[in-house]
Amino acid sequence: MTRAVTVLATGPQVLVQDLGRPGNAHLGVPPSGALDPPSLALANRLVGNPGGAAGLEVLLGGLVLRAETSCSVAVTGPATPALVNGVPRDSPLHLAPGDVLALGTPVGGLRCYVALSGGVDVPAELGSRSADLLSGLGPPPLAPGDVLPLGTPTGVPVGVDVLVPVRVPDVLVVPVLLGPRDDWFTDPAGQLRAGRWTVSDRGNRVGVRLTGTALEREPGRVGRELPSEGLVTGAVQVPADGAPVVFLADHPTTGGYPVIGVVPPGALPLLGQAPPGTPLVFAPGTPA
């Protein structure tokens, strides 16, 4: 029998994600991949998969799966109740054929990651199985009735005593390295240091939108636009209204608004987990 799981229900959004498809930005293709790569990699390790195997990124819980085969499962990220046939279980856990896994609502973050032994074996596009909602690459969001093929397990699940869940702090302090267009702003470091923001509910995998202090441009730059230029993940782009957007994995590959600074990769997973309403401050610095 082929190894597979069947999706019985989803919450707001369940996506297949691996570590993405970097290296294609010159073709207009975003890097994509898990917004919280350490959590996906941990889940994969726990079930004996290579770190880059495809798993599920589950936004705000609600996923219900039925195992069609015997498999190991790990759920990582924020603390998320996991029930097997209605009984609460800790990760990693084992499913026998017919067992039903249901995820509750995560606490302290938005996205949990589910790794299944063998990995989700949907066809790769440009070397990745990640769903890229901006450009329509990879599998569409999962829906009830979907059958997900699993690959052949290559490793042994890792036993653990305790998993430390991800938890977004009460105030998120986000480092940002000035540039490339900090010179478009009056006292960019001072404005970033003094400003106060909250995570808006209009964010998605493209970017985290922030409401709060409007960043002011140098008088000579007001009303002007940049010719389109390449964007990195973590770029803090400031549209004309001054409300910053921090770009995440599905960001457009080029843009025409000035980027005041860039959030380093290590600080991005928590941004991808920050619920709407999270207070946020920036800690500006200069690249080494």
Add this chain to the structure above:
Amino acid sequence: MRLRRCGTNAVLVEVDSPGEVEAVRAALAAADLPDVVELVPAARTVLVETRPGGLGAVRAALAGVDPDHRAATTSREVVIPVRYDGPDLDLVAETAGLTPDEVVDLHSGAGYRVAFCGFAPGFAYLVGLPGPLRQPRLDSPRTRVPVGSVAVAGEYTAAYPRATPGGWRLIGSTDAPLFDPRRPEPALLAPGHRVRFEVVR
């Protein structure tokens, strides 16, 4: 040439013209630096992103680049068949003070080069557009531009690989396979390629 830092692992190389962008992009591509992850030309910049620790080699390679001198590269030529049946063909002709047939002759007679891609996978900004066809975007963008539309805006012409919203002026359509992620080379057009449009009647 000016280098602008872009976080820990990237630098934005700023130059003055699309020709200089192509010179920098081609030189860095030819240098084939192992730690470069992304090399993204755009209108007046080239973004170079590396694995951690890779920026030193990029700076060293850039020190030897003359942006006035375009590297001799073996660039592929792509021919795109076009039916000049776009809904804005008459508007483009009127704006240019030409007949629609003259617009077709101008657009299909010119040689283009892919300056950069962006906006959507496989969407290539082509430079080389004849002066009379360099026209503003529509006052109000369409909510859906059909896949395969051939369009002009500003100094660029392009073909839409997928149906998206868009404000460019549409002069024709093509069946060319502009983007297919299952192909070994998913995008028909990549930076540096030369492009011609061929009239299909």
